[in-house]
Amino acid sequence: MNRRDQIVATIETITALPPVAVQMIPLLQNPDASLKDITQRLSHDPGLTANTLRLANCSMHAARQPIVQVGDAIKRLGTRRVLGLIIGSSVAPIARTRVKGYDLAEGELWRHAVAVAIGTEELAAVLGVCAPPHAFTAGLLADIGKVVLGTFLAVDAQRITTRAFDNGIPFDQAEREVLGIDHAEVGAMLMAHWKLPADIVDVVRWHHLPDQCASDRSVVGLVHVADHICALSGIGAGVDGLNYQPSRQVLEDLKVSTDTIERTLCGLMERLEHAEALLAAPAGSA
Amino acid sequence: MVGGAETITHTESLTRRVVGISQMAVSTDPGELLVTYSLGSCVGVTIYDPQARVGGLVHCLLPLSRQEPEKAKKNPAMFTDSGVVALIQGVLDAGASRENLHVKVAGGASPLDTCGRFKIGERNVTVLRKVLWKNDLMLAAEDVGGTQPRTLSLYMDRGRCTVRTAGQEVDL
Numbered sequence: 001m002n003r004r005d006q007i008v009a010t011i012e013t014i015t016a017l018p019p020v021a022v023q024m025i026p027l028l029q030n031p032d033a034s035l036k037d038i039t040q041r042l043s044h045d046p047g048l049t050a051n052t053l054r055l056a057n058c059s060m061h062a063a064r065q066p067i068v069q070v071g072d073a074i075k076r077l078g079t080r081r082v083l084g085l086i087i088g089s090s091v092a093p094i095a096r097t098r099v100k101g102y103d104l105a106e107g108e109l110w111r112h113a114v115a116v117a118i119g120t121e122e123l124a125a126v127l128g129v130c131a132p133p134h135a136f137t138a139g140l141l142a143d144i145g146k147v148v149l150g151t152f153l154a155v156d157a158q159r160i161t162t163r164a165f166d167n168g169i170p171f172d173q174a175e176r177e178v179l180g181i182d183h184a185e186v187g188a189m190l191m192a193h194w195k196l197p198a199d200i201v202d203v204v205r206w207h208h209l210p211d212q213c214a215s216d217r218s219v220v221g222l223v224h225v226a227d228h229i230c231a232l233s234g235i236g237a238g239v240d241g242l243n244y245q246p247s248r249q250v251l252e253d254l255k256v257s258t259d260t261i262e263r264t265l266c267g268l269m270e271r272l273e274h275a276e277a278l279l280a281a282p283a284g285s286a
Numbered sequence: 287m288v289g290g291a292e293t294i295t296h297t298e299s300l301t302r303r304v305v306g307i308s309q310m311a312v313s314t315d316p317g318e319l320l321v322t323y324s325l326g327s328c329v330g331v332t333i334y335d336p337q338a339r340v341g342g343l344v345h346c347l348l349p350l351s352r353q354e355p356e357k358a359k360k361n362p363a364m365f366t367d368s369g370v371v372a373l374i375q376g377v378l379d380a381g382a383s384r385e386n387l388h389v390k391v392a393g394g395a396s397p398l399d400t401c402g403r404f405k406i407g408e409r410n411v412t413v414l415r416k417v418l419w420k421n422d423l424m425l426a427a428e429d430v431g432g433t434q435p436r437t438l439s440l441y442m443d444r445g446r447c448t449v450r451t452a453g454q455e456v457d458l
Contacts, residue, residue, distance in 0.1 A: 103452070103453065161452065168398075170398055228404060231326055231397060232326045232327040232328075232397075232404065232406055232407070233307065233324070233326055233327075233328070233347070234307070234323070234324030234325055234326030234328060234435045235307075235324055235326075237324060237435035241326070241395065241433050241435045242326055242327070242395050242396060242397040242398075242433040242434070242435070243397070243398065243433040244397055244398060245397065245398045245399075245400070246397055246398075246399055246401070246403070248401050251401060251403060257403060258402075258403050258404075258405070258406070259353075261403060261404060261406065262348050262349075262353050262406065263353070263354075265347065265348065265406070266347070266348060266353065266354050266357065266364075269307060269308065269347065269364075270357075
């Protein structure tokens with residue numbers, strides 16, 4: 001069994017999502033599911049209920065009157081945002097761990113994940129385009145493959161870094177040359193194993209190689225650029241740092257200029273001050 | 287002390303003061319260690335007067351304050367042009383002398399960008415040089431560019447400055 005096959009085999013052994021997420025993820029993707037079904041299932045989890053109400057009442061989504069019923073909160077947020085909340089709070093405990101192989105201290109990968117998610121929305125706002133609800137979730141999950149490689153498989157990224165710097169190649173290309181797979185593909189395989197929606201899996205898979213994405217490229221392009229903008233900020237930077245290649249095609253397609261990047265970076269830092277607290281609560285807690 | 291929220295940790299004999307992104311700190315306490323993490327394309331600038339033992343550190347995100355004048359007014363440390371001027375003024379106000387100032391910089395990294403739109407790091411360093419030139423100051427040391435993030439520290443007892451990159455710490 002070569003290194004790639006070993007890695008792929010490990011992905012299937014990784015802990016499943018919490019039971020409530022396993023139930024809710026297919027339900028929230030089923031167009032025939034009723035609000036009553038969704039509300040009933042979600043109400044069984046006090047932590048998720050509290051987080052849903054909190055998100056529905058935060059300034060971005062808030063109505064004039066505070067929302068106190070979880071059903072009303074789901075209606076206000078929409079099923080895609082609730083799905084994002086469930087995925088985010090389920091993945092957070094895994095993403096918060098120290099990723100030794102990639103030199104990421106405890107909490108650093110999660111800080112980067114939150115920054116990419118918010119950066120994706122901020123970039124869309126600066127560009128004046130509409131980011132679909134799954135863009136945030138996809139941004140949050142983009143680098144989850146690093147946890148699999150750096151923690152579950154104890155890959156030492158030093159070899160990858162040396163190869164990248166010695167040959168002047170992007171870090172993800174060095175991963176493919178050393179391991180036979182990169183963290184984006186590993187992350188996408190984990191997301192597919194967890195039965196997350198295909199549009200999210202596609203963004204995770206192609207966020208470093210957006211030109212190769214065969215499906216809709218609009219969200220993968222936003223996440224790709226947001227990931228680079230977050231790397232500039234240094235938030236959650238590991239051994240790979242800024243050693244990636246932005247896609248010229250995506251920058252052209254989205255009309256991203258230096259001014260766009262600077263304005264996004266500025267807005268992102270402001271929004272991060274408020275948003276990290278919102279995303280900090282562990283799954284199952286208020 | 288100048289700047290926003292900071293983490294202060296007491297380690298053995300030193301008090302570590304963490305300077306966050308878009309923050310600045312000025313110190314006259316020889317028992318302090320000023321440190322800033324996560325320098326990507328941002329620049330971390332230290333200024334130290336070894337005679338007065340006064341120094342400071344600023345972590346600037348973007349090159350020019352005209353990008354967001356309102357934000358620059360509220361927090362000059364966010365931008366290299368306004369942040370470095372604020373740091374110079376801060377150390378002078380705290381008792382440093384202009385002729386004794388040692389200025390060092392780390393950061394200014396960029397991705398492997400072939401189209402130039404992500405060169406914020408290079409622009410941060412260029413703006414820093416212009417600001418120093420206008421203020422008749424020269425860089426005593428620099429560790430800038432490349433693709434790796436850095437951590438910059440300033441020891442307030444003697445002005446020792448270190449840069450940590452990928453687990454390796456060296457004197458600047």
